[in-house]
Structures are given as C-alpha cells and as structure tokens.
Amino acid sequence: MRGTITWQTAEDSPNRLPELEIDPRHTALLIVDMQNYSDIAQSVLPQCQRLLDFFRANSLPVMHLRVGSLLPDAHDVHLMRRLNWLRRSQEEAARSCAKGSFDYDIVAGLTPQRGELVVDKNSSGAFNSTAIEHYLVALEVHSLVVCGEATSRCVDNTARSAADRGYNVMLVADACADHIPENHETTMHVFQRAFGAVKTTDQVLAELSGLLSPELALSMSQGQ
C-alpha cells in the first residue's frame, strides 16, 4: 500500500523534499469551514465534492471543520475576534455565526455522514481551539488532504500547524478559495516551500488511486 508520491517540486527552494513515501490508508480528508455563511464556498464546492466522494468510496477517514462561536453570544471567543468576527470591511456589520444557526451549518453537498467527525472551532486554526490532534492520533492519521476556505486564513492556519506538527499535508489548490487571489497564491507558494505539498484535485485523486489500487492505475496509464 505504501508508495512514493511527488512532494515539493520547486527546484529553487532550499531544503525541499522532492518526494515522500506515504500510506494512503493513513490519509484523511480535512474539509475546512465550508459553511452557509461563506460567500466563496460555492466556487470550490465541486472539487471538494470530488475529494469527499473519493475518500468515502475508499473508506478513508473524513473530518469536517466548522468555524464560529460555540455560544449564541460568542463569549467563548477571544475579544479581538469577537469584535470583528465575519466582518469583511469597516463598513460591514459583524454577522453572527453561532453553532446551531443556519449560517454555521455545512453547505448542502458536503453534509457530514454518520462516521465522519465534525470538529467545531472558535479560532481560525483547528489546533488552536480543538482536540483535533487527539482525533488524528486515534484515527492513526499520518497524512492529510486539506481543502475548503479561506485559503490564507483558516486553511493556512490549520494546514501550517498540522504540517509543523509533522503531518504530511497535501493542500489542494483548486479546492481552496480566498476572497483575495493574491493571498491564495502567497499561501500556496509558502506552503509548498516550507510545509508540504500543493496539488490539484486531479493530482490527489490520481496519486491516491495509484497507491490504493496499483494494478488499476497501471492499466489506466497504459490505456487498456
């Protein structure tokens, strides 16, 4: 089952790791904050759905993250975040995104199934306000495929911390969305140099299929 995949491919980057051996059976999908409050989630919904279908079809673990306050009045959230939660600009009023509200729910199309962990966080990165690492240890997860929104905020914070803690993180560029395209590019650039792999949905699915069923992948590559 174990096999080698491409990892950090930028040749002008010191300390890169060109390829890495991973075990697809110890790989989980982490879907970040694809919730109804978001005005950008729909732009990457099809890619997230493809990844989710693949992980479900192969009985690999799936975890869903949700961001917002745990309590209706948000007094569980640190002060600075409470003041500007979900406010995009100075002109816009802060919106409530509390657990239990429609805004907080995961978007239609990615609804969690029984057997999939849903992790509620009142911070940007999952490692800063949840017991996610406890679950990753329990599920024997070594590698993570990460998608969702917003690329430079909750996705970056979660993926960085996971990679820094030693997890093998594949960030799926076309399955992550950001309000600011430049921020999306910065996250991908830095991530693939210092933290892990940046891949497309197609690449992730092709590489993991290849590791899960080598005979099938070989016959596909030979056009049989």
Place this chain on the structure above:
Amino acid sequence: MRAKIPWDQPRPGRYSVAEWDIDPQRSALVILDMQKAYAEPSLGVGLMLRRNYPAIHRYYYSRLIQQVIPNILRLRDFFRTHHLEVIYTRMGLLLPGGQDLPPWSWRRALIRYSPDYLYPYGSTEYDLVSSVEPLPNELVLDKNTLSPFNSTGIDQLLHNMKVENLVIAGLLTNAGIESTAREAGDRGYNAIAVEDACAAYHPAEHAASLRDPSWWVVKTTNEVVGTLGPLLGTA
C-alpha cells in the same frame, strides 16, 4: 496601567482594529531560532546556501548582520531594562537520530534527504549565536517544530508568567515568525511581528508574509520601542 496603542494598519476591504487596549507590563519578547545553524554565515544552512544558492546567502546574511541582529539586541535591551520577559527558542532534533519526529513524517524524511535542515541538540549548530546569549533567568525553549505552540509548553508558560502581548523576532519570516504570530494571535495573544528584526531567504517572501496578516500585526523596532516606552515609563 492599561492603555490604547495603535494596532492594525487600515486595509482595503478588510475590517481592522485601529487601536487596541493592552497592559504593557504583560509583554514578552520571543526571539526565534537565532542559532548558529541559521544565523552564522559559515555554519549550518550557511554552508549549503553558499554552495547552492549564493545569491540567497549574500542577501540573507547581510540582512542579518546589518539589520536583524542589531534590532533584536535593541529590543532585548529594551525588554530587559523594563524587566519584561525575554524568551528564546531553539529548533532542531531533540534526539540525535530524530526519533522525536514521527517515523512517517515528512520532517523525518527531510532530515535524511537534507542534513542541514535540522541539527541535533548538543551540536555546535544548535547553539544560539554568541551575540544573543541568554541570561540565566531567561527561558530557552527547545522545539522540533517551527512554532513553539506545536512542540513546547509555551502556552502554559506564558499563562504562568501572565504574558498577554508577544513581540516576535528572529528567523525565518515566512516560516517560524509567521507560524508563531498566526498561532499566538489565533489563541488570543496580542501578537506583534517585528518586520525589521526578522528575515526570509527572499525579500519577496518576507514581504508577502507580512502583507495581509490576520489576528496579528506587523510593526518596526522603532514602533515597538516608541509605543511601549512611554507607557512603561523610565525604568
């Protein structure tokens, strides 16, 4: 003792906190990874950069010598003068063979592929550079990750020392500095990265890292000293 200080820069299309109420006495300076491996031009990554990436070597070490180290020392003098905490981190392998990293981890693979990435505790490269030698009563945290929040008890230590404001300097901007600032800010600390007291391998990466921070802010050494100084009074 609490006072409002200028906080976030206004940014188009973003909500920003213009002023923030802090207790200046509850500040700590975190000096990240100023080790010989990463800050001594002829040791550690310095040898690798000189051999394989000479342009990076020139840019990076001249910035360290001309700007980063002098500013770190200025900040440290300021924190010591005002009896504020100074905390150092060191990054590397805690066990010589890297057994402190999971066997399946990319980091374990990287230390086999690129031996100048992490140095073991006890090696010359692992030591702090002599110019930032700590005093006996200053914390030194050993970690095998970029951010101290991921492999040390820093959260509890800061809680014990009643630190709320983190002033972050050292190496590298887009790796250790940005990760630490992101995690500190996300956990509710008032996190300030000091732009002229840190460095990355490329000026563009340094700038990109600091361009649009969330839940943390970017300030210069002058701004930190100039803002906190009057609030702390003469020591």
